[in-house]
Amino acid sequence: MIFVPMWDGSMGCASFLLGDEASGQGMVVDPLENLGADSYILSAAELGLEITAIVETHVHADHHSAARELAEKTGLMVSLSHLAPVSYAFNPLTQGDILDLGHVSATIWETPGHTPDSISLVITDSTRSDEPWLVLSGDSLFVGDVGRPDLVDPTPDMVKAAALDQFHSIHEKILTLPDTTELYPAHYGASACGGLFLSPKPVSTIGFERRWNRFVQITDPDQFVDQVLMLLKPPPEGAADIRAANLGVPTPA
Amino acid sequence: MESMTTQDFMDQVQQGTAILLDVNPPHTYSKAHPAGSYNFPFHRRQWGHDVKRALQGQNPPIGIFAENTVVADAAKNSLLEAGLSVPFVFDQGVKGWEEAGLPVARVHDLTVDELAQNLENYIVVDVREPYELRSGIIPGAISIPMGQLQQRIAELDKSRAHAIVCASGSRSASVAAWLSQQGFNVANVVGGMSLWMGARHPVQRA
Numbered sequence: 001m002i003f004v005p006m007w008d009g010s011m012g013c014a015s016f017l018l019g020d021e022a023s024g025q026g027m028v029v030d031p032l033e034n035l036g037a038d039s040y041i042l043s044a045a046e047l048g049l050e051i052t053a054i055v056e057t058h059v060h061a062d063h064h065s066a067a068r069e070l071a072e073k074t075g076l077m078v079s080l081s082h083l084a085p086v087s088y089a090f091n092p093l094t095q096g097d098i099l100d101l102g103h104v105s106a107t108i109w110e111t112p113g114h115t116p117d118s119i120s121l122v123i124t125d126s127t128r129s130d131e132p133w134l135v136l137s138g139d140s141l142f143v144g145d146v147g148r149p150d151l152v153d154p155t156p157d158m159v160k161a162a163a164l165d166q167f168h169s170i171h172e173k174i175l176t177l178p179d180t181t182e183l184y185p186a187h188y189g190a191s192a193c194g195g196l197f198l199s200p201k202p203v204s205t206i207g208f209e210r211r212w213n214r215f216v217q218i219t220d221p222d223q224f225v226d227q228v229l230m231l232l233k234p235p236p237e238g239a240a241d242i243r244a245a246n247l248g249v250p251t252p253a
Numbered sequence: 254m255e256s257m258t259t260q261d262f263m264d265q266v267q268q269g270t271a272i273l274l275d276v277n278p279p280h281t282y283s284k285a286h287p288a289g290s291y292n293f294p295f296h297r298r299q300w301g302h303d304v305k306r307a308l309q310g311q312n313p314p315i316g317i318f319a320e321n322t323v324v325a326d327a328a329k330n331s332l333l334e335a336g337l338s339v340p341f342v343f344d345q346g347v348k349g350w351e352e353a354g355l356p357v358a359r360v361h362d363l364t365v366d367e368l369a370q371n372l373e374n375y376i377v378v379d380v381r382e383p384y385e386l387r388s389g390i391i392p393g394a395i396s397i398p399m400g401q402l403q404q405r406i407a408e409l410d411k412s413r414a415h416a417i418v419c420a421s422g423s424r425s426a427s428v429a430a431w432l433s434q435q436g437f438n439v440a441n442v443v444g445g446m447s448l449w450m451g452a453r454h455p456v457q458r459a
Contacts, residue, residue, distance in 0.1 A: 021421060021444075022421070022443050022444030022447075022448055023280065023443060024278055024279070024280025024281060025280075041321060041324060042295075042297055042323065042324065042327060045276075045277070045278060045294065045296070046294075046295075046297065048278040048279060048280060050277070050280065050281045073321050073322065073323055074320075075346075102443075127444075127448060127451050127452075
C-alpha cells in the first residue's frame with residue numbers, strides 16, 4: 001500500500017493520498033484548499049498513482065475543501081455520504097460500500113455525530129492481510145478526543161442528539177476494529193473541530209485510544225454527552241460561511 | 254495551449270524527427286498510451302533535466318501527453334527550464350486521444366494468480382538485473398535485463414504469448430509497451446515478483 005498523509009499544521013487538518021502500488025490506482029481523502037488541488041495531482045503522479053476516487057469524510061465547517069477543484073481537474077466526481085446536503089452532483093456512499101483500488105480497498109462506515117453525513121474509511125491491503133490495517137476516522141474518534149457535535153445545528157437538542165450519535169458511532173462501529181488498527185483522524189492539534197483534549201499527535205491506534213482516550217472510557221451515553229458539551233471550545237471562526245462554501249451554496253449574508 | 258496540430262506533430266513522430274513523451278505513471282501508460290509514445294513519468298525533482306540527459310545531446314521537438322492540465326503544464330515548464338523545445342502538448346488523456354481518432358496502444362495486465370494458473374501458455378521474461386535474481390525467478394522464466402532487450406530481441410517468439418515481469422511491475426510495464434509496439438504478443442505481470450512471492454507461488458533459485 002502507498003499511504004501518504006498530507007498535513008496542514010496551521011489548521012490541524014489531515015488529508016490522505018493512498019493507493020495500490022501494483023495496480024497504480026489511488027484515492028484522495030479530504031483534500032485541503034490550503035495545500036492546493038494541484039499538490040495532490042502532482043504527488044499522485046510522482047507516487048505512480050492515477051487518482052480514481054476523491055472522498056470527503058463529511059462536509060467540513062472549519063476549512064475550505066479542495067475536493068471539487070480536484071474533481072474538475074481530474075475529471076472525477078467527489079464521493080460523499082448519501083446524507084451530504086451538498087448542492088453539487090456527487091457519488092453517494094452508504095454503509096458497507098467498497099472503493100476498490102486493486103489490492104487496497106476502502107470500506108465505508110457511516111459514523112454520524114460530528115455531522116449526520118460523517119463517514120469513516122476502513123482500509124485493507126489484501127497482500128498483507130484481510131484484517132483492516134488502518135481507519136480514516138474523519139471527525140468521529142480523534143487522538144485523545146472526539147469530534148464536536150455542534151457545528152451543523154447549534155440548538156441544544158440537536159447538539160445533544162448529535163453527541164449521542166457520536167457515542168454510538170464510536171462504540172458500535174470504530175471500536176469494533178482490532179487494537180492493531182492504526183487511527184488517522186481528519187484533525188489534530190490546533191483544529192477547532194475537537195475539544196480540549198485533542199492531541200497534537202496526528203496518529204494513534206485503536207488499542208491505544210481504547211485504553212487511554214477519556215471519552216472512550218465513558219460507557220454511559222448521557223455522561224458522554226455531558227462531558228462532550230462541557231469541554232467544547234469556541235466554534236471555528238466563520239464556520240457557517242466555510243460550511244456554506246463547501247456545500248456549494250452562496251455565502252449567507 | 255497547442256502551438257502545433259496533433260496530426261502535424263504525429264507526422265514528425267512517425268518520421269522520427271520528434272518525440273512524444275507520455276508523462277503518466279507507468280501503470281497508466283501500460284494500460285493505454287498513444288501509439289509511438291515513450292513513457293517518462295513526471296516528477297518535481299528536475300524532471301526536465303532527466304529528460305535532457307536521456308536525450309544524450311540530441312534536441313528534437315518534444316510533445317507532452319498527459320491526463321490533465323496540471324501535470325501537462327508542470328512537465329512543459331520543466332522541459333523549457335532545461336532548455337528543450339516543446340511545440341506540442343496534449344492534456345486530454347487517452348480518452349481525448351481516442352476521441353480525436355488517434356491510435357492507442359494497450360498492454361494486457363496479468364495478475365500473478367492468472368499467470369500461475371496458465372504458466373504453460375506464456376514465455377515468461379524476467380527483465381530485472383542479474384543481482385536481483387537471487388530471491389528466485391518464476392520457474393522456466395528467461396532472464397533478459399531491461400537494458401539488453403534490444404540486442405536480445407531475437408530470443409523472443411512472435412507466435413507466442415509473453416508475460417513480462419520485474420520486481421514491482423513498473424519496468425515490465427514499459428518493456429511490455431515497447432515490445433507491443435514491436436509487434437509482440439505481451440502481457441504485463443501486475444505487481445511483479447513482489448506479488449508473485451507474496452502470494453507464495455513457486456520460485457526457482459539458481
